[in-house]
Amino acid sequence: MTRTGEPAIRVQNMEKSYKDLHVLRGVDFEVAAGSIFALLGSNGAGKTTLVRILSTLLKADAGTATVHGFDVAANPGDVRESISLTGQFAAVDEVLTGRENLVLVAKLRHLKNPGAIADELLGRFSLTEASGRKAAEYSGGMRRRLDIAMSLIGEPKVIFLDEPTTGLDPQARIDVWQTVKDLAQNGTTVLLTTQYLDEAEHLADRIAILHKGTIIQNGTLDELKRLLPPAEIEYVEKQPSLEDVFLALVGETAEEQEEKEASR
Incomplete structure (x- = not known):
């Protein structure tokens, strides 16, 4: 727990817009201290915007958030002393x-x-x-490990990893995954954003699916899998994967996602 006994991160009714573009539409979630929390969503879902607000780089239009017991809007200096942020690209x-x-x-x-x-x-x-x-x-994986190591100087209580394995090869991704697991085992609270379903499935204690600016589901992997009907036994039993859950909740086809990207 944090210094006040609260969750390491608490977000309530968070909203953020850029003119007519509503990026966050009332986001709510909590992250337990020492856990790995994955914010899963497609490109443009609002993941990076939310991380930037929690790390005091942006101001929300509405709602509240606390990190390590400190209010993000009222006590940004205390928040910065408690956190570290690793962006999508290694800052070495x-x-x-x-x-x-x-x-x-x-x-x-x-x-x-x-x-x-x-x-x-x-x-x-x-x-x-x-x-x-x-x-x-350095290789891509080595740069990312160095980037995360730099983020841990000063022993931050909470670390934000914004799509930490973007552009890495499979072995480098596995190396980073192990690093993230080690962080949590040593007591660091980790909030990571990702669009990779297998990444959330392998790492997270809890997974929140962010879609069109709102959290549409939040739970453990087992809880999310139970949202779909149980497997029917024919020749081979196939349990629903996180990908099945994500696509069922979001309801977007690959073609729709490509059209969305092309329209930007």
């Missing part, structure tokens, strides 16, 4: 080595022994052997 300095990136962030946070902090994180994220190489030479 490619001119610097992996170790130099970590040392730089530790110094910017005015922490003691930045070199020791960097070395501990390099070991934790299996980057020690590559610590002296420039980040420009």
Whole structure:
């Protein structure tokens, strides 16, 4: 639990619009401390907008949100001290080595022994052997692990991962998944946004499906699977997958999604 005994994240009736475009239409959910919460939705569903509000980069039009017990609108400074945000693309300095990136962030946070902090994180994220190489030479998965390691400097209580495996190859995705699991096991609350159904299925303690600006379902994987009829036994029993649940709730075909993207 947080310092006040509340959920690590609480969002109530959150709304956000850009002129006539209603991005968030009354979003409600809670995230338990030390858990992994996946916000699942298609492109344009409002995932990144919501994360930007929770990380104090945007102001909501209506509704309230607390992160680690602090009100996002009233106490943005306290929220920033409690969180870390990793965007869709790794924000590492490619001119610097992996170790130099970590040392730089530790110094910017005015922490003691930045070199020791960097070395501990390099070991934790299996980057020690590559610590002296420039980040420009890292693979996509290594850059993402370095990015997340940089985000953990200062021991934030809550970390936001906005589509953390976008553009990564399968092995790199698996590496990042293990990193996310390790974060939760060490007590960090993780809210990740994703459009990959298997990612939410593998990682999340709870999954919320965001569609057209609202949460249309929120539950554990088993709870979401129970929304569909039980499997009929013929020759092979097939339980509903998260993909089945998502498509049944959202009700969009691939063609409709392509038309939506083409109209933007």
